[in-house]
Amino acid sequence: MTVTATEPIPMVLAEVQVASVQRLSPSFVRLELAAPELAEVGLPDGSDGPWWDQRFKLVVPHAGGGLGSVTDADASWLGTWLERPVEERGHMRTYTVRELRGSGEQRRLVVDIVLHEGVSGPGSDWALAAEVGTRAVVLLPKRGLPFGGIEFLPRPEQRLLLVGDETAVPAICAILEHLPADAKGAAFLEVPYSADVQEVSAPAGVEVTWLARGAQEHGAALTAAVTAHLGGAVVALEIPEEVDPELWETPQWSSSGEEINDDGSVRGDLYAWIAGEAGVVTGLRRHLVKERGMDRRQVAFMGYWRRGVSMKS
Ligand SMILES: Cc1cc2nc3c(=O)[nH]c(=O)nc-3n(C[C@H](O)[C@H](O)[C@H](O)COP(=O)(O)OP(=O)(O)OC[C@H]3O[C@@H](n4cnc5c(N)ncnc54)[C@H](O)[C@@H]3O)c2cc1C
Known part of the structure; x- marks a missing residue:
């Protein structure tokens, strides 16, 4: 244009x-x-x-x-x-x-x-x-004008899984504070230190788990906790060799150009929102979509930053 x-x-x-x-x-x-x-x-x-x-x-x-x-x-x-x-x-x-x-x-x-x-x-x-x-x-965004930038788009009846590292803490806390009182689900937030844990209000049906990283590798605690939560074997963090620093795979958009067939058909009762270091998010994506067979229209996977890579501009 x-x-x-x-x-x-x-x-x-x-x-x-x-x-x-x-x-x-x-x-x-x-x-x-x-x-x-x-x-x-x-x-x-x-x-x-x-x-x-x-x-x-x-x-x-x-x-x-x-x-x-x-x-x-x-x-x-x-x-x-x-x-x-x-x-x-x-x-x-x-x-x-x-x-x-x-x-x-x-x-x-x-x-x-x-x-x-x-x-x-x-x-x-x-x-x-x-x-x-x-x-x-x-x-x-200016009031009344299109802008974009809100990716959290569950359907009202879906159970929630919110997952993020410290860069996603502001988003997850803002989401938790505004959920309807009858929302159900779980949130996992990994932060560097136990002193980084914040007070956040959430509906009674949403269990909030803070994970202090300490000396562990970035994303290890998060990956173990999320895979345990989903049932089956607890899976260790595995960061693929190739990571797109701008990973952005949501039910509406794919940074890899993957075709999204969102025909409105039933997508399961779980909606997952996962953001943080792109390598960690890519590892979780591979596990959830490829190994656990989660419908990718149920999940927003977002690389908020990439280890060793400075944001563009
Ligand atoms: C949609 C979206 C929302 C975001 N919201 C927030 C937010 O509310 N608060 C927030 O703090 N961040 C947020 N981030 C992440 C933030 O944009 C990045 O962390 C960004 O790289 C920070 O810019 P910088 O100039 O500090 O570092 P850059 O110049 O981008 O990077 C310099 C170096 O620092 C490293 N680096 C960048 N971030 C981190 C980190 N968190 N931990 C360790 N090393 C890092 C890079 O890998 C690189 O080696 C968000 C990102 C996105 C895409």
């Missing part, structure tokens, strides 16, 4: 400032981001949530301070932004809307960012150094 320079940008694009910083635990920092434009953030149906696993883009400045301007941005903004040197435009990363607080121009976007110990990345480094007044840019 050709975009003319005068078309308005179909989303909220705003420079935000950090309004508060809360170090939740060793691996998480919670930031409240503020800008008058956040008043316009809303879902395509015009509502203000629930946001489930809504993702958004955060642009953090380059180490030298460069953060592209958003003044007078139109629909061509992203293309123009990408053409600029990274030193001038900063780095774009994907995060989850943990919560939107307040209303009008006092609206605050809450984001929980993982501080990945020992491995530098612009997003994590920025969050670690953030203080009140620190600047960034956000791209978020």
